[in-house]
Amino acid sequence: MLHRESGTFKTSYAADMALYPLPIARWTVAMIVLLFAVIIPLALDDYYLSILNLVLIAIVGALGLNILVGYTGQISVGHAAFMSVGAYTAANLAVHAHMPFWVTLPAGGMMAALVGAIVGIPSLRIKGLYLAIATLAGQLIIEWIINHTPAISGGAQASIEVPRPTLWGHHMKTQGQLYFFLLFFAALATVATLNLVRSRIGRAFVAIRDQDIAAEIIGVDIYRYKLLSFAISSFYAGVCGVLYTYYLGIANYEQFQINVSIDYLAMIIIGGLGSVLGSIFGAIFVTMLPIVIRLVMEPLAGLFLNEGELSSVVSSVRLVLFGGLIIFFLVIEPEGLNRLWRNIRNYFRVWPFSY
C-alpha cells in the first residue's frame, strides 16, 4: 500500500493477517476506489480510456497466468488458446442462443477451464520443459481445431461478430461504459486472486512450485492441485478472452495466437512472478509498450516512412524490446517490477530516518 508505517509492532497472528493493518489502509483503499471509479473516467477522454480498457483486460489474463506460472510453477505457453476457447464459446452463445453477458462470461470461463484442465493432464506426468512443449502443442492443436471447425469458428473468416454487452436494457457502446464493465471484472479478478493465494489452495500451489515431490510427501494432493491450477488459470484466461471479444465486438482466432501467449508470459515476468501486484504492473507495462513506442517513433520516423512501414517497424521494435526486457529482467531483476516497487516503498517507509 501507499501509506507509511514506522515499524512492525504486531503481537498476534490475527494482527499480522489483518486485511487493513492500520486505520490508514482503509483510506488508501478508499482513495484507490475513488480514483478508478470516479476521477479516471471523468478526467480521461475516449482514446486514453480505450488504452486503459485494454490494460484492464490484460490484467485478468495476467493474473490467471500468474496463478499457474508464478504460484504453482507450471509453465504454459498456450494461454492464448484458452482465451480463444472462452472467446468462441461466448461468441457462439451470444449470437446463436442470444445469451446475455452474465451467462456467456462464466460459460466461456468454464469451457476454457475444462479445456485447460485437459491440456494440463500431461502435467501429472511431466514438468518443466516437457510441459512447456506440451502446452505449446495444446496451443497449436486448439488453434487448428477452431480454425478447421466451421461450427465453432463461424465460417471462412473464422470470426464471429458479437453484440455489445447489455445491462438493464442498455447497450454498452462507448469506451466509458465499457470501462466500468471491464473495471468491475478486473477488480473482481484481482480480489479473487488475492484471496485465493492466501487460502489453503494458494498455499498448496506454492508448495508445489517450491518442490513438488516434497509437497506430495507433506500431504498435498499434487495431481488434484496441479489440475485445479490449470483449471483456475484457464478460467481467468477464458474470461479474459470473452472480455476482449466483447470489447472488440468480434471473436477472431488471430487475436489469440502464440505471440499473445508470449506477451502474457512477458507480462508476468516483467511484472514479477508470483505476485498479484506484479501481474498488474506487467499488464500495464506490456500493453503500454507498443503505444509508447509508437508515440516516440511517430515524429521521428514519420519523416522518412509511410504509414504501413511505420506500423511494421513499430511491431518489430516492440518484439526486440520485448525480448530484451524479458532477458533483462530474468538476468538482472528476476522478481520484476514488483521488486522495484517494493524497494522504492521500503526506502520511503521509514524515510527520512532510514537507519
Place this chain on the structure above:
Amino acid sequence: MSGELEFAFALLVNGLSIGMLYALIALGFVLVYKATDAINFAQGEFVMLAGFVAALVLGIEGVPAVVGVAAAVAVMILFSFALERIVLRPLLGRPIIAVIMATIGLGAMLRGLPPITVGGETRAISLGIGDTPIQIWSATLPPIQVLGVVVTLAFLGLFTWFFMKSRMGIAMRAVADNQQVAMAMGINVERYFALAWGMAGVVSAFGGVIWGSMLGVDVHLALVGLKVFPVVILGGLDSIIGAVVGGLIVGVVESFAAGYLDPYVGGGTKDFAPYVLMIIALMFRPYGLFGTHKIERV
C-alpha cells in the same frame, strides 16, 4: 495398385528426406540440452539468423557459395559464445522456466531485428547446385534436399566420432552426466558449455543455409523451429541418434498426413499431425525413444 504404391513411395522418400532436414535443426537443440541442460526455444531463430547472414553475404555480386556458408558458420559461433556468456551463464542454477523464458525472449528479439536492420523482404540463397530434380523411381527430390541429407549424415558421423572417440567429446559426456563430478575431475565445465553452444551454432548455420535456400530467407524461416519439439520429444531430448530417428518419424508422418488426410479435412494437417503424435509420445514415454530416464529425488 501400382499407382497407389508409387504415390506412397514418393511420400515416403520425401518424408524421409525432409525428416533428415528436421533432424539437422534438432541436432543443435539436442547438443545444447545434452551438455548444458539448457533448453533453446530460439532454435528456429538461430536457423533464421544463419540464413540471413548467408543470404546477405551471397547477395553481394560474385561471392562464391563457400564464403557465404563460412560467414554463416563464423557469425553463429560468435553469436552462440556471446549468448552463453551474457544470457545463459547468469541463469545457471535458476528454475527451468527462467531458461525457457530467456530463450523465448531471445527468439522474439531475433525475429524483430531483421525487419528494422536489413529489411523484411524475402531473400534467396543460391548455392549454385542447380535445381534439376533428382528422380528415384516415383519420387522426385530437389537437389538441395539431397544435399541436406548428406550434411545431416556427415554431422551424425562427426558427432558420433566426437562423443565416442575424442578427448573433448568424452569430457563433454562427463559434464552432461554430472557437472560436479566432472569439475572435480579437472574438467573446465564452463568451457564445455561454451563449446556445446558453439557446436549448436555450427549445426544451426548449416541448417540455416539449407532451409534458407529451400524456403527463402525471411522472418518466417524461424517457424521451422516449431518442428524441433516433436522431433526431440519423440527421439529423446539428449540423444543424437534420437534426433535423427525422431526427425525421420516426424518427416514421414507429416508427409503421409499431407498426402492422405489433407484432401478430407481441407489442409493444414502437416503442421498438426506431428504435435498429436508428440502428445501421445509424452503420455506413454515422456523421455522419448532414446532419451535417458531421469530419476528425481527430493
